[in-house]
Amino acid sequence: MTVETPSPTNTPERAAVAAGAQEWLETLQSWVRIPSVSADPDHHADVAASARFLAGELRAKGFPEVKVLDEGPWLPAVLAHWPSGDPAAVRVVVYGHHDVQPADGVERWTHPPFEPRIIDGILHGRGASDDKGNIAMHLLGLSAHLSATGRTAPAVDLTMLVEGEEESGSPHILELLQAYRSELDADLVVVSDTGIFGPETPSVCIGMRGLVAGEIHVHGPDIDLHSGSFGGAVPNPIAELSRILAALHDDDRHVAVTGFYDDVVDPTEAERAATAALPFDERAWISGPAASRVPAGEAGWTTLERVGARPTAEINGIWGGYTGPGNKTIVPTDAYAKLTFRLVGRQDPATIQKLVTDFVQATARPGVEVEIHWEGSGVAPLYVDTTHPATTATRRALGLAFDTDEVLMTREGGSGPEAELAGVIGAPLVFLGVMTDADQIHAPNESASVPLLLKGCEAVAHLWRELAELGRAGLE
Incomplete structure (x- = not known):
């Protein structure tokens, strides 16, 4: 048109x-x-x-x-x-x-x-x-x-x-x-x-797209522990956090949170055709503004569809334990990660926050305390x-x-x-x-x-x- x-x-x-x-x-x-x-x-x-x-x-x-x-x-x-x-x-x-x-x-x-x-x-x-x-x-x-x-x-x-x-x-x-x-x-x-x-x-x-943002806090031992004396015998919060984060996606990079896609509205065939007709040079985009090497994302969708019409779960930051020069052999007491979820269709920010909170709590294993703190109510x-x-x-x-x-x-x-x-x-x-x-x-x-x-x-x-x-x- x-x-x-x-x-x-x-x-x-x-x-x-x-x-x-x-x-x-x-x-x-x-x-x-x-x-x-x-x-x-x-x-x-x-x-x-x-x-x-x-x-x-x-x-x-x-x-x-x-x-x-x-x-x-x-x-x-x-x-x-x-x-x-x-x-x-x-x-x-x-x-x-x-x-x-x-x-x-x-x-x-x-x-x-x-x-x-x-x-x-x-x-x-x-x-x-x-x-x-x-x-x-x-x-x-x-x-x-x-x-x-x-x-x-x-x-x-x-x-x-x-x-x-x-x-x-x-x-x-x-x-x-x-x-x-x-x-x-x-x-x-x-x-x-x-x-x-x-x-x-x-x-x-x-x-x-809409957006919700949050921070996961995983607490393990109440103090940093000597990894030689305690490593392998108590939960490591960074390892547990990494396992939770890895569980967010399946092998096809779909978001694995139960119910996450319930209110997604897929683009029509006409919309997909219009997107496909755009003069998009994927190779130039990957090597240029994306500063990356290969495209990646939810299976079954093109790059333009992934960044405009599909929801996402992204890990924006992760930290915990010792990160200074040299080595410090500890089992750290805490680990943290920042997450954002982009929303499409009729996805409701409050609903997504609850679904992700339930997923994180269900994925956590005994021995660590896991909390997720949301930044405000999100946007639709x-x-x-x-x-x-x-x-x-x-x-x-x-x-x-x-x-x-x-x-x-x-x-x-x-x-x-x-x-x-x-x-x-x-x-x-x-x-x-x-x-x-x-x-x-x-x-x-x-x-x-x-x-x-x-x-x-x-x-x-x-x-x-x-x-x-x-x-x-x-x-x-």
Whole structure:
């Protein structure tokens, strides 16, 4: 399916983006310099500084109502409103986040993570793509929209909600949404925390997986023991933890937790055919952004299906005992592992947490104490209505920015609070982001393509006009 767009042209929106690009890039780099790592309490003051920075930029762009939301259990978020002045205007809430992933393994970064620099059209730095770059698109995109239309206020009633805990699983997003529900009335939610299929293949995301995250703690002897005197005679918690983790998957890499697949909805044959038709070079993906040697995953599914349409169980970290230089011959007292489960279809986070907890307890053998601690309530999967006028408008906006009438629809493997946003706000949702696998989000050497970011800015400018032309009635 294609979306008709006008012939490629140097639109007023594109000209305005080009005119403001240099100043905008300098602003984005200043924002990236703030190490707003929500997972690390030592950086919570930086998260607050990042929120204040964004609030200042929104005010500078003309938003008449801007506030930092720092009175609650959540880390500081930013809420801004700019009414269009037209009571019948489409009401839009833009969601994203300003916190970033930890930048551990600094020795593996080619450039310091919080010292951004642009080299050969690539902006390097933690948050350059996820999600400061994609949220910053709305700053320049709005300016370009105003310049191109000659308006003094946006053509839509615009609200921005930018949270500070998404990279920590958005543990307080429901409380945040409910606390400010009266200020979030909307006809549409636009999420700018996703990507496109590739630099030459623009696409809109039509689905994201849900997520639950937890930590297993296995306790063995009450003290570290001499492995010569006690090894082989008492349970070793690292060995027991390893056995539990190994039991998570069968030989075909299916998740072995009883009931795990009960609420999975398999893609239709038409969806599988559409995925198979995507211009995906698996070998280049494996050796490039995947930095691996062979594809692997649940038997019976392709790589693209595994990362977009199938649930997973991943071991994100494991530790315990002695890990310093040399050797220390002990049976350790404790072992730990961090796990995440990506969810699809109708999988419910609370149900998956219970199923996994029961599995872990049933798999543990006598002699060790096993606990699993969950990080919050998790997030549910979300799927976009591909026939909704807002989806079509978003594809048209991207097509104009990329000079193409071929804007694909793809699923993404990541997770976020989209289901909660759509549920609490009670409005349809679309995704508009320009991240790519080459951005290495969550990994060392995160970066963003400046030309792609600027195309994203232009797409934002086009989208506000497209939605204004549709009007509220056109979104029903």
